[in-house]
Amino acid sequence: MDAKSDTASDVRFPGKGLSEIPYDLYTDEALYKQELKRIYRGPVWNYLCLACEIPEPGDYRTTFVGETPVIVTRDRNGDIHAMENRCAHRGALVCLKKRGNEKLLTCVYHSWTYKLDGSLHGVAFERGVGGQGGLAPGFDKSAHGLRRLRITVFCGLIFGTYSEATPDFETYVGPEIASHMRSILGKPLRYLGRNVQVLPNNWKIYNENLRDSYHASLLHTFFNTFKLNRLSQDGGIVIGAGGGNHISYGKSKTGYDHPDYQADGIHSLKDMQLQDPTLLDTVDESGEGMTTRILSVFPSLGLQCHYNSIAIRQVLPKGVSETELVWSHVGYADDDPAMQARRLKQSNLVGPAGYISMEDGCIGGFVQKAIQGVTGEVGIVPMGGEGVESSKARATEVSIRGFWQAYRAAMDM
Amino acid sequence: MTAPISDDQTLYFRIERLYARYIRAIDDDRLEAWPDFFADTCLYKIISAENHDQGLPLGIIHADSRAMLHDRVSSIRRANIFEDHRYKHFVSGIEVHGLEAGVATVVANYQAIRIDIRGNAVLFSVGRYQDRIAIDRDPPVFLEKLVIFDNERVDTLLAIPL
Incomplete structure (x- = not known):
């Protein structure tokens, strides 16, 4: 059978570059059916x-x-x-x-x-x-x-593939991403429960959001206000094998008074303080002062470790304009009651009502609504250049370009 | 579920009044008054029936002090970004399952209809309240409020409390 014989969609990228993303990718029904076949049933974990x-x-x-x-x-x-x-x-x-x-x-x-x-x-x-x-x-x-x-x-996470061509998991994500996964999940895990959030947008918009280190301190103002995560903090981005896998990390104790935040007038509220600061009573389990880590594995996994809150985010497509996000929270099997209580308290940061994640529930819908009826136009991801390489800077869209690199390879587009 | 143990009409009246004032404060967007329905040391948790019934502790909001409820309101008002919306709550089937040392253990059904800026009203959350109420205080306050929702799939986001 001709590999292209299922191609009913006429959506095309404008060129070989990864910085221009056609909006039709998020609305085209025929393309969606093709994705279910070529990506989810293709050589992916x-x-x-x-x-x-x-x-x-x-x-x-x-x-x-x-x-x-x-x-x-x-x-x-x-x-x-x-x-x-x-x-x-x-x-x-x-x-x-x-x-x-x-x-x-x-x-x-x-x-x-x-x-x-x-x-x-x-x-x-x-x-x-x-x-x-x-x-x-x-x-x-x-x-x-x-x-x-x-x-x-791998690290207590079960992955499945339809393809005999999918390489072993460590080759699939690359050694650095595998190493970060071991650092977060390298001990026996205890399941704390799950939350399910329905996002009113295409599954790729959430995958981009997950890889969008640029938006974090701009949209999620809880970060700014409490100096939890700023792009001026020490941190960086590592792009794994194939571009579709990444980790972005930051260290909260550094860099939060950077003058660029003052100069750009970024929304934050100087006088706001937590009445109950125990929310952020944190133990440095990474040993390196890392307080925020977001990792992705193409096409369906996000892994997050914010302070002591560890969650796996499963991204499930439910039609061209709906995505289900399943948050599974874990601790370690040897957590004492105080550590488990800490993880549960910090679970307020994320999930459908998360202080630093609830906006992600609606932002994809704002895109999905705005692109209805539009054809032939593109969104752009120009921050940090045009390439797909690891970066010390996080004011970049490099990981999003990495997603599209993996997507285009899987879709042969 | 155990059978209700109390048929004391005054007790029921006071609890019903508490629920009425509680949902009215939320539905009328008087969120700053919301923490006052709780004791200083309290537990407020929104948790899926799926997790709760399996004995899993994860919720979507988990607050163990009234100060944390104030923080939640500050964040909703001043940090978090979402489309304007409001709820209409409906509480029914109130039953007192225990009464000991001035603390009533109460179960009630709730539903919250969410009204968005485009004019849609949808059933956003349905479940039960499982509460411990300091009934010897006037007005009574929640020592513990579990919001156990049956519809596991949370549409878009939850900002305003239930």
């Missing part, structure tokens, strides 16, 4: 869930790859599997609940059962009833399991 969400044999949890429902299981040997949540018989959902514990997975429609690795176990009335009906003698049950995904587990 899709974040699925945390290993500590399914700790016991028989545990399962449902999630999505793109819009496709997926089951993640742990079998009796403790091995993890991922498979499509769609019966091989008539295509019904097999797992109806978000999570559970089962010996076998049973489709309610005709009671076909599957082992926890997705292989077909039993077919109701396989030999028919009273010697009549049933499966034909040549029916090969081993060829009718649930469609499996390749998985990998």
